[in-house]
Amino acid sequence: MKIRTSLPIVFTVPTMAALAILAFVPTIDAINIALQNRELSNPDSVYVGFANFRALFDDPRFLNSVWVSIKWEILTVVATMVVAIPLAVLLFEATSPNVRNALCVLFIVPALLPRVSAAFVWRFAFHPLFGLAVYPLKLITGHPVDLLADPHTAMLAVAIVDVWQWGLLFSVVIVKLLETLPPQPLEAARLDHARTWEVYAYVALPMLRGALISLVFVKMIESLRAFDLIYVMTRGGPGITTETLDMYAFSQGFIESGRISYASSMAVLMMIATTVAFTILWRRVRRWQEA
Amino acid sequence: MARGLSRLAARAIIALVAASVVVPIMWTLLSGFKNRVDIVTPTPMLFFTPTLDNFLYVLERDSVRAGLINSIIISGCSVLIGATFGLPLAYAVARYPMRFANDIQFFVLSLRFLPPVAIAIPLIVIWLDVGLYDTRLALIVTYSLLTLATTIWLAIPAFRRVPNEIEEAAFVDGYGPYAIFFLIALPIAWKSLMGAIVFSFVLVWNEFLIALMLTTSDAKTLPVVASEMTQLGRDVPWGILNASVILLSLPPLLFLGVLSSFLNSALKTRNQG
Numbered sequence: 001m002k003i004r005t006s007l008p009i010v011f012t013v014p015t016m017a018a019l020a021i022l023a024f025v026p027t028i029d030a031i032n033i034a035l036q037n038r039e040l041s042n043p044d045s046v047y048v049g050f051a052n053f054r055a056l057f058d059d060p061r062f063l064n065s066v067w068v069s070i071k072w073e074i075l076t077v078v079a080t081m082v083v084a085i086p087l088a089v090l091l092f093e094a095t096s097p098n099v100r101n102a103l104c105v106l107f108i109v110p111a112l113l114p115r116v117s118a119a120f121v122w123r124f125a126f127h128p129l130f131g132l133a134v135y136p137l138k139l140i141t142g143h144p145v146d147l148l149a150d151p152h153t154a155m156l157a158v159a160i161v162d163v164w165q166w167g168l169l170f171s172v173v174i175v176k177l178l179e180t181l182p183p184q185p186l187e188a189a190r191l192d193h194a195r196t197w198e199v200y201a202y203v204a205l206p207m208l209r210g211a212l213i214s215l216v217f218v219k220m221i222e223s224l225r226a227f228d229l230i231y232v233m234t235r236g237g238p239g240i241t242t243e244t245l246d247m248y249a250f251s252q253g254f255i256e257s258g259r260i261s262y263a264s265s266m267a268v269l270m271m272i273a274t275t276v277a278f279t280i281l282w283r284r285v286r287r288w289q290e291a
Numbered sequence: 292m293a294r295g296l297s298r299l300a301a302r303a304i305i306a307l308v309a310a311s312v313v314v315p316i317m318w319t320l321l322s323g324f325k326n327r328v329d330i331v332t333p334t335p336m337l338f339f340t341p342t343l344d345n346f347l348y349v350l351e352r353d354s355v356r357a358g359l360i361n362s363i364i365i366s367g368c369s370v371l372i373g374a375t376f377g378l379p380l381a382y383a384v385a386r387y388p389m390r391f392a393n394d395i396q397f398f399v400l401s402l403r404f405l406p407p408v409a410i411a412i413p414l415i416v417i418w419l420d421v422g423l424y425d426t427r428l429a430l431i432v433t434y435s436l437l438t439l440a441t442t443i444w445l446a447i448p449a450f451r452r453v454p455n456e457i458e459e460a461a462f463v464d465g466y467g468p469y470a471i472f473f474l475i476a477l478p479i480a481w482k483s484l485m486g487a488i489v490f491s492f493v494l495v496w497n498e499f500l501i502a503l504m505l506t507t508s509d510a511k512t513l514p515v516v517a518s519e520m521t522q523l524g525r526d527v528p529w530g531i532l533n534a535s536v537i538l539l540s541l542p543p544l545l546f547l548g549v550l551s552s553f554l555n556s557a558l559k560t561r562n563q564g
Contacts, residue, residue, distance in 0.1 A: 016380070018376070027405070027409075112550065113543065116497075129331070168308070274405070
């Protein structure tokens with residue numbers, strides 16, 4: 001059926017052109033704004049070269065937000081996988097197909113909730129005076145526990161919500177993948193007296209290696225979008241202990257001072273860092289999956 | 292015996308996780324029907340006299356109504372644009388040998404890498420400069436980037452799953468390339484394509500950061516309105532908050548069935564292919 005037809009051009013060129021404009025105009029403009037000293041309240045501005053970028057590296061609050069973002073990224077990616085993989089194995093081992101299918105539908109629910117809603121549901125559950133989740137803690141310790149206001153636990157409490165959404169979704173994905181595996185290798189391992197955990201650690205999960213690596217990759221990208229959760233639950237607080245890069249860029253560009261150029265220089269750095277990191281990673285992922 | 296025990300432990304853990312999903316959500320739902328005095332109790336209350344006041348109050352508020360209308364129009368239009376232009380592009384990439392097929396796929400994926408805040412900050416300036424800041428149109432255009440990228444990414448594999456033989460048979464029967472797309476490929480792949488479209492809807496319905504930064508009053512979407520309510524001062528109207536959060540969460544949950552079966556079919560073929 002390979003004939004000469006206009007279809008590929010008609011179907012791709014206009015849409016790709018529109019996509020490219022939608023993507024590149026803001027990107028290039030971000031760089032343009034970052035080189036000026038524009039403020040939201042005042043449209044007049046001049047070019048200041050790299051002054052914004054130099055200022056960033058002398059800004060302790062910026063450096064703090066870089067560190068918070070790195071901590072958040074590692075914490076949520078690791079925790080998501082640590083929850084998802086064992087949970088998937090448990091589901092696959094210990095439930096009948098019908099129960100498993102029902103649970104799989106249930107476990108998608110947190111990920112479908114708007115992040116604003118998920119954040120609120122848990123902020124309500126963590127409320128020191130009448131939150132349901134901290135009620136047992138209150139009974140044990142005898143006084144109210146405010147996880148979100150304690151600098152030691154605030155990030156952990158927000159990360160719980162992130163893992164609640166992504167860890168459970170990923171466990172469903174992994175269960176579905178386990179179901180597609182051919183049963184013979186697993187049976188062979190069992191006949192060789194492998195323990196249950198060994199069957200998974202050495203046979204089943206390695207067979208899913210490519211898919212698991214993709215999931216880690218997806219989660220790394222999605223963990224960069226923590227803004228909604230943090231905005232609703234802590235607003236970067238207490239102090240600046242949960243202020244990630246996007247939260248800080250938002251407050252600089254929008255709430256506190258309207259320094260849109262300064263915020264934009266942060267955005268440009270984020271854009272460069274993530275694009276470079278993920279382009280390299282993506283190539284790697286492809287290679288690992290094929291190997 | 293030991294096996295039975297570990298099975299029991301496994302089920303206990305699963306039950307605990309399931310409870311972590313059901314209990315907080317149910318608690319929010321229940322609290323939406325509570326009077327304030329029944330929420331701010333030192334011991335959580337399971338039995339109370341339900342009231343519809345919170346929901347009525349939320350639905351009667353102008354800000355919520357405006358947010359609801361904005362959300363419906365903005366997500367509706369951007370999903371429509373994503374599907375109208377994304378599906379043909381996905382089909383062309385899936386079916387026709389093109390020099391740039393891989394580059395197109397990578398470009399579409401790389402749109403996902405961009406931190407939303409990095410797009411939103413320059414867009415504030417751009418929309419301000421052209422006088423469209425805080426309008427539905429600005430959000431629709433911005434969201435179309437999201438819906439297009441998502442729809443294309445998910446629809447390419449869906450079109451690849453359509454058996455080639457069917458399209459070839461249609462060609463032999465005298466169908467042209469466009470007729471094959473509209474009359475054969477679209478209807479056959481429709482179920483998976485619906486999943487992709489619904490997914491893009493959930494994505495923009497739930498979107499918060501861009502909406503927060505690109506609107507101040509007229510074009511606010513429901514997540515922004517809801518988040519503003521959650522930031523209310525000291526005397527927090529918890530019942531009203533819970534009610535508004537439930538209202539916000541209903542539309543994505545309506546599609547739970549569609550998305551769950553989409554996930555199923557996408558993962559099944561992925562491993563065989």
